[in-house]
Amino acid sequence: MGRVGLPLALVLARSGLRVIGVDVDTQRVSSLNNGEMPFHYPAIRVWLKEALKAKLFTSTSDSKRAIEECDVIVLTVGTPTGEQNQIDYSQLHAALAEVTSTSLRGKALILRSTSVPGTIKRIVMPMLSNKSLSTVGVDFALAACPERILEGQAHKELYELPEIIGAEDTLSATIASELFRKISKDKKILVTTPTGAELAKLFTNIYRYVNFALANEFAIWAERYGEDAHEIIRVANENYVRSKIPRPGFAGGPCLSKDGMLLDNGTTFSSIISAAWKLNEAVPQHVVMALLNEFGTLYGMKLAVLGLSFKADSDDLRLSPSVKLVELLKAYGAIVKVHEPHVPDSLGLEQALQGSDVVILATNHTAFTSLAPTIEASGCVLVYDVWGMFDPKDFVHTRYRRFGRAA
Amino acid sequence: MGRVGLPLALVLARSGLRVIGVDVDTQRVSSLNNGEMPFHYPAIRVWLKEALKAKLFTSTSDSKRAIEECDVIVLTVGTPTGEQNQIDYSQLHAALAEVTSTSLRGKALILRSTSVPGTIKRIVMPMLSNKSLSTVGVDFALAACPERILEGQAHKELYELPEIIGAEDTLSATIASELFRKISKDKKILVTTPTGAELAKLFTNIYRYVNFALANEFAIWAERYGEDAHEIIRVANENYVRSKIPRPGFAGGPCLSKDGMLLDNGTTFSSIISAAWKLNEAVPQHVVMALLNEFGTLYGMKLAVLGLSFKADSDDLRLSPSVKLVELLKAYGAIVKVHEPHVPDSLGLEQALQGSDVVILATNHTAFTSLAPTIEASGCVLVYDVWGMFDPKDFVHTRYRRFGRAA
Numbered sequence: 001m002g003r004v005g006l007p008l009a010l011v012l013a014r015s016g017l018r019v020i021g022v023d024v025d026t027q028r029v030s031s032l033n034n035g036e037m038p039f040h041y042p043a044i045r046v047w048l049k050e051a052l053k054a055k056l057f058t059s060t061s062d063s064k065r066a067i068e069e070c071d072v073i074v075l076t077v078g079t080p081t082g083e084q085n086q087i088d089y090s091q092l093h094a095a096l097a098e099v100t101s102t103s104l105r106g107k108a109l110i111l112r113s114t115s116v117p118g119t120i121k122r123i124v125m126p127m128l129s130n131k132s133l134s135t136v137g138v139d140f141a142l143a144a145c146p147e148r149i150l151e152g153q154a155h156k157e158l159y160e161l162p163e164i165i166g167a168e169d170t171l172s173a174t175i176a177s178e179l180f181r182k183i184s185k186d187k188k189i190l191v192t193t194p195t196g197a198e199l200a201k202l203f204t205n206i207y208r209y210v211n212f213a214l215a216n217e218f219a220i221w222a223e224r225y226g227e228d229a230h231e232i233i234r235v236a237n238e239n240y241v242r243s244k245i246p247r248p249g250f251a252g253g254p255c256l257s258k259d260g261m262l263l264d265n266g267t268t269f270s271s272i273i274s275a276a277w278k279l280n281e282a283v284p285q286h287v288v289m290a291l292l293n294e295f296g297t298l299y300g301m302k303l304a305v306l307g308l309s310f311k312a313d314s315d316d317l318r319l320s321p322s323v324k325l326v327e328l329l330k331a332y333g334a335i336v337k338v339h340e341p342h343v344p345d346s347l348g349l350e351q352a353l354q355g356s357d358v359v360i361l362a363t364n365h366t367a368f369t370s371l372a373p374t375i376e377a378s379g380c381v382l383v384y385d386v387w388g389m390f391d392p393k394d395f396v397h398t399r400y401r402r403f404g405r406a407a
Numbered sequence: 408m409g410r411v412g413l414p415l416a417l418v419l420a421r422s423g424l425r426v427i428g429v430d431v432d433t434q435r436v437s438s439l440n441n442g443e444m445p446f447h448y449p450a451i452r453v454w455l456k457e458a459l460k461a462k463l464f465t466s467t468s469d470s471k472r473a474i475e476e477c478d479v480i481v482l483t484v485g486t487p488t489g490e491q492n493q494i495d496y497s498q499l500h501a502a503l504a505e506v507t508s509t510s511l512r513g514k515a516l517i518l519r520s521t522s523v524p525g526t527i528k529r530i531v532m533p534m535l536s537n538k539s540l541s542t543v544g545v546d547f548a549l550a551a552c553p554e555r556i557l558e559g560q561a562h563k564e565l566y567e568l569p570e571i572i573g574a575e576d577t578l579s580a581t582i583a584s585e586l587f588r589k590i591s592k593d594k595k596i597l598v599t600t601p602t603g604a605e606l607a608k609l610f611t612n613i614y615r616y617v618n619f620a621l622a623n624e625f626a627i628w629a630e631r632y633g634e635d636a637h638e639i640i641r642v643a644n645e646n647y648v649r650s651k652i653p654r655p656g657f658a659g660g661p662c663l664s665k666d667g668m669l670l671d672n673g674t675t676f677s678s679i680i681s682a683a684w685k686l687n688e689a690v691p692q693h694v695v696m697a698l699l700n701e702f703g704t705l706y707g708m709k710l711a712v713l714g715l716s717f718k719a720d721s722d723d724l725r726l727s728p729s730v731k732l733v734e735l736l737k738a739y740g741a742i743v744k745v746h747e748p749h750v751p752d753s754l755g756l757e758q759a760l761q762g763s764d765v766v767i768l769a770t771n772h773t774a775f776t777s778l779a780p781t782i783e784a785s786g787c788v789l790v791y792d793v794w795g796m797f798d799p800k801d802f803v804h805t806r807y808r809r810f811g812r813a814a
Contacts, residue, residue, distance in 0.1 A: 117628070118632060148647065150649070161647065162645060162647060164642055164643075188645070188646050190642045190645055192639065195632050195633065195634055196635075196639050196642065197642075199625075199628065199632060199639045200640075200642045201643075203625050203639060203640065203652055204643045204650040207618075207621060207643075207651075207652050208649060208650075210621055210679070211614075213679055214613070214617055214679055217680070218610050221524070221606065225524045226602065227524075227600065227602055227603050227606060228603075231599065231603065232599065232603050232606045232607045232610060233610065235571055235597045235599050235603065235604075236611045238569060238595070238597055239568070239569045240569060240611065242557070242615060243611040243614055243615075244651070245610055245611075263628055266628070267631075271624055272617070272624050272679060272683055272686060274682075275677065275678065275679045275681075275682035279678075279679060
């Protein structure tokens with residue numbers, strides 16, 4: 001019942017299906033049954049209330065009962081990477097152990113998680129066939145249907161995005177397609193192989209991540225040549241169909257920064273992906289270096305960091321470059337106060353700004369867009385804008401620095 | 408009077424300006440004055456005839472006279488890279504020496520060539536100010552207006568694309584803008600700094616080049632995982648706004664493979680650009696390896712290579728991966744016959760196919776699209792399709808291999 005599973009469960013309930021949400025976290029389960037969201041997502045909160053009221057959704061930690069009761073089992077377990085960049089299959093294996101503890105006959109199993117290409121074919125399929133003593137495509141259905149939703153957009157994109165169905169046989173492809181057509185009968189269904197589906201998901205995310213890294217590389221070049229990357233990228237893209245360079249800024253989070261590794265680990269040599277990863281992961285340190293150039297030392301300086309989540313209007317802190325930045329700043333001896341509006345126990349804006357020498361705009365939350373006058377009024381010496389969110393003209397007394405623009 | 412200068416000269420003549428085309432190559436000059444094109448470009452050939460007839464265009468090798476006669480001087484010299492990846496400024500310096508041999512007062516100088524960021528500001532501007540004893544923005548105008556046209560599309564894109572005008576002062580910006588507005592009064596003009604204009608040009612090309620490299624990396628991953636990248640990329644892109652992954656294939660030529668170096672040489676460390684360059688430049692060798700996997704050796708084998716130019720429907724062989732492929736194949740002892748329809752002294756299709764064991768589709772010329780039956784009829788053993796241009800079902804007796812698809 002995480003950020004992938006819960007919205008999917010609720011959209012299926014909205015489509016009239018009876019859905020049981022399974023999670024190992026008993027506290028999360030009881031909260032959900034009381035209509036409380038485990039993370040910040042107002043639109044999905046509404047769906048939760050509706051689904052509970054319609055009695056189409058309940059949550060439980062009793063996976064055995066849920067598996068027995070349901071015709072379709074969707075796995076939305078996490079597939080994070082570990083300290084050596086290896087994929088961590090522990091959640092997947094735990095889930096598969098549950099699934100194979102009962103008969104799969106007449107059921108469909110769908111893997112919604114991002115996985116290393118070949119996971120379905122080389123890991124899941126042999127294990128299921130062996131443990132369940134039954135045959136994929138005959139006794140049960142099995143498909144890879146990777147999620148490709150932008151975090152925070154599930155309430156729209158579950159209806160709008162095409163679904164990739166990776167299946168080895170017609171039965172599996174048909175059942176998985178029918179499930180997603182329940183959400184919307186106009187939903188575009190793209191059928192391919194399981195490994196093809198796994199690759200397609202990774203290709204999409206890596207494509208985005210590499211382009212963010214390229215924008216960040218451009219930002220660093222522009223700084224080097226005494227220019228402003230934001231302005232140059234605007235000029236390069238304007239009315240020019242072959243150029244859609246993204247804006248520079250932090251690129252991280254639990255999907256993009258990890259997904260490249262799932263491919264890259266498959267070979268011993270470096271790739272464009274590793275170059276992109278190196279670049280994106282170095283941007284927080286680049287910010288620290290820029291501040292060191294300004295002040296010589298950060299020891300004992302008071303810094304306010306605005307935004308801690310890895311992306312705008314989210315409370316997700318996993319693999320967030322903002323979190324990395326805060327850790328780095330503390331390591332250099334700075335006194336850091338963080339304001340993250342979507343994390344309940346974070347400091348308020350006023351508390352964070354008060355007495356701070358430097359203010360860093362670290363996450364591009366919509367609520368921060370109009371904050372320039374408040375920041376200038378706080379009396380800080382310098383603003384560092386990771387996202388180029390503010391207009392340089394917004395600041396008269398305060399020094400303004402942005403990532404991608406020469407000081 | 409190359410691929411950049413000639414179309415620009417002729418579009419300005421079409422706009423009613425009197426244009427003198429300068430080239431050091433006296434043979435090219437006399438050909439042009441006789442209405443003969445120096446390269447394959449039917450649409451521009453028509454413009455040449457028209458401009459000569461209207462007496463708005465003449466060509467000469469006497470640069471001194473041309474510079475004296477004209478109000479606006481546009482430099483479209485080549486800025487290639489040398490064997491150590493350094494930029495070769497010899498053509499630029501030769502042109503600047505000509506330009507400064509006469510007074511620049513009252514004239515405008517426009518650099519249309521791709522250049523290392525800072526070339527205008529750090530090289531051209533100090534030199535001109537010193538040699539001409541006059542001041543930019545007061546006595547003469549100076550702007551960087553880098554070309555961003557797709558080779559072979561100048562006849563359309565000279566009218567449609569926005570122009571980036573990089574100028575330090577209002578006079579230079581105004582004069583350069585007016586020049587390009589002569590082509591079309593609706594032309595979008597984007598004014599920035601000279602270094603900004605140089606960077607914007609490079610950003611655009613590098614963005615494209617890196618995305619082609621990424622597609623090629625995806626092709627290699629798909630092969631590794633036993634899949635077809637063409638199919639997976641289609642699935643990943645279909646109805647999905649965040650994914651515009653290009654198709655795999657050779658990426659090279661005198662612009663894309665060189666432009667990254669102009670930025671990358673500015674630092675001592677590797678970048679995404681170098682990773683992309685490494686990847687794209689390795690694709691011809693990857694094709695050789697695939698053939699070696701099929702046949703064990705290429706020694707004494709007869710190979711037909713279809714297409715030698717670096718891009719579709721062009722005769723431009725500069726930095727072409729197809730040329731590199733032919734050289735590699737010969738190094739492995741293969742007997743290679745090349746059919747390049749746009750190069751006059753190349754073999755005919757029939758001659759190239761006759762007796763060949765292997766046919767390689769190396770350049771995606773439009774004319775090759777429907778060639779599958781002819782190739783199969785030639786009796787070759789295997790077709791290697793670098794571009795995924797053919798349908799695997801096109802070949803019944805002949806083995807079909809394509810870059811990005813597992814054998």
